Amino acid sequence: MNSFIVFKHKMEMKQFLILALLLPGLTLTSAAQEPQRAKPEETEYYSPVPPVVTPGAGFSDAPSDAIILFDGKNLDQWINSKDSTAAKWTLGDNAMTVNKSVGDIQTRSSFTDYQLHIEYRIPSNITGSGQARGNSGIFLAALPWGAGGYELQVLDNYKNTTYVNGQVGSMYKQAVPLANASKKPGEWQTYDVVWVAPKFDDHGILKSMARVTVFHNGVLVQNNTSLLGDTPYIGQPSYRKHGAAPIKLQSHGDKSEPISYRNIWLRLL
Numbered sequence: 001m002n003s004f005i006v007f008k009h010k011m012e013m014k015q016f017l018i019l020a021l022l023l024p025g026l027t028l029t030s031a032a033q034e035p036q037r038a039k040p041e042e043t044e045y046y047s048p049v050p051p052v053v054t055p056g057a058g059f060s061d062a063p064s065d066a067i068i069l070f071d072g073k074n075l076d077q078w079i080n081s082k083d084s085t086a087a088k089w090t091l092g093d094n095a096m097t098v099n100k101s102v103g104d105i106q107t108r109s110s111f112t113d114y115q116l117h118i119e120y121r122i123p124s125n126i127t128g129s130g131q132a133r134g135n136s137g138i139f140l141a142a143l144p145w146g147a148g149g150y151e152l153q154v155l156d157n158y159k160n161t162t163y164v165n166g167q168v169g170s171m172y173k174q175a176v177p178l179a180n181a182s183k184k185p186g187e188w189q190t191y192d193v194v195w196v197a198p199k200f201d202d203h204g205i206l207k208s209m210a211r212v213t214v215f216h217n218g219v220l221v222q223n224n225t226s227l228l229g230d231t232p233y234i235g236q237p238s239y240r241k242h243g244a245a246p247i248k249l250q251s252h253g254d255k256s257e258p259i260s261y262r263n264i265w266l267r268l269l
Contacts, residue, residue: 060190062265069107070264078105081248098251098258106142110244113269116193121260122156124186128256130162135252136259140195142248147232149248150210158182169221171212172231181219189217204241
């Protein structure tokens with residue numbers, strides 16, 4: 001046999017033996033380095049159990065854990081903002097209508113973080129233009145100083161233009177809405193709001209800004225918006241330490257026909 005062929009055969013046999021010895025070791029090393037297989041149970045937990053809440057029959061109906069602020073029957077949950085006497089807006093057809101001779105009204109109770117549902121109607125015979133057309137406002141936390149709180153604007157902006165940070169769906173003079181979802185005057189419209197109040201430390205230093213999410217007629221118009229402070233008509237927003245606060249409905253000073261509210265409920269968060 002040719003000596004070269006013998007040499008080549010021996011080298012191949014040697015390489016085969018080396019691989020045969022090494023491969024089991026390599027297999028063992030890989031197995032040792034493989035992480036232990038996780039079990040699905042390791043990422044499952046069963047407490048705390050969320051509370052059971054029964055939804056309303058329709059989207060606008062109050063769920064089982066809601067606080068009813070107005071059901072069309074009476075104004076027991078509301079007081080006049082000026083003097084804290086019983087609210088004197090006009091009741092009729094399961095709604096309450098702004099009484100401009102009385103002024104603003106607000107809830108008897110105070111709240112911090114909540115989910116709010118409220119419906120309003122601009123009168124079909126509305127007159128005026130710009131800010132003087134169906135103007136009102138929902139103060140998500142009413143304060144006795146400065147701008148009076150944090151106002152979610154209510155206004156007729158169906159074919160009625162005004163400054164965009166003052167149109168319906170805006171956090172007044174501060175946050176422009178993402179869309180104009182206005183319905184025609186005479187139709188009931190809805191706001192669904194998630195309000196997270198600002199938090200302060202014991203020295204009055206702001207720890208976290210107020211945040212608000214708003215759906216107007218089912219359309220998202222404020223998406224977890226952070227506020228720089230209250231919502232003044234003139235000047236810049238600012239914060240001052242406060243805790244839980246009432247919700248206020250505005251009786252605006254313009255001369256247009258007064259608007260109405262109905263079906264107001266709230267869930268604490």
